[in-house]
Amino acid sequence: MTDTASAPSLKQLALGDLDHELETTRRVLERVPEQHLDWKPHAKSFSLGQLATHLTQMPFWVTTTIRQNELDVAGAPRTEPPATTAEIMRRFDDNAAEARQALQNADESTFGDRWTLRAGDHVILSMPRLAVLRSFCLSHMIHHRGQLSVYLRLLDVPVPSIYGPTADEQ
Incomplete structure (x- = not known):
């Protein structure tokens, strides 16, 4: 028999995962050298600035997944890459704080509800909200x-x- 009285809730577990990954992502983003924001390792790759910008937006997906039942990315405006590492960090911190607040305030009973990402009529994915939080x-x-x-x-x-x-931090 297990003691369920002391078991953490799904929300507590999700918040722990989110906090850990946000903290770790922040440490990596802090290292982005602004003099190389246009650098690409390959012609098909994102530039450093584009990749950092995409990472600053990832917490927004948490907020959107919690607060909306779907997101249609058709015609969504493109975000300009930041010009400085300070701007990268500001964007990330703002989005991370909002994501954490959204998850903290989430009604855990909605975690099993279906969430959909679409581009117009094309459904990119549709799965339970908790699975979206974890995978997407x-x-x-x-x-x-x-x-x-x-x-x-x-x-x-x-x-x-x-x-x-x-290799840099033992």
Whole structure:
């Protein structure tokens, strides 16, 4: 028999995951050298600035997933990449605070409700809100953070600890 009285709620678990990944992502974003925002490791790759901008937007997906039942990205305006590392950090911090607040205020009973991402009539994904938070929001952020850490390494910028020490931080 398990003691369910002390078991954390789904929201508490999700907040713990979110806080950890936001803190880790922030450490990586702090290292972005603004003199290289236009740099690309390959012609098909995002520039450093575009990748950092995308990461600053990832917490917005958490907020949107909590506060709306769907998002239609058709015709969504493109965000201009920031010109400075300070602007990258401001955008990330603002979006992270809003995401955390949205999750903190979320009604846990809606975590099983279907959430849909679409581009006009084309449904990109539709799954339970909690699955969207885990896969599309957090895992997506982790994926792009990994890309950013490779960009930093290629630019000879010390990579911070992510899930353990790096060659730069023992």
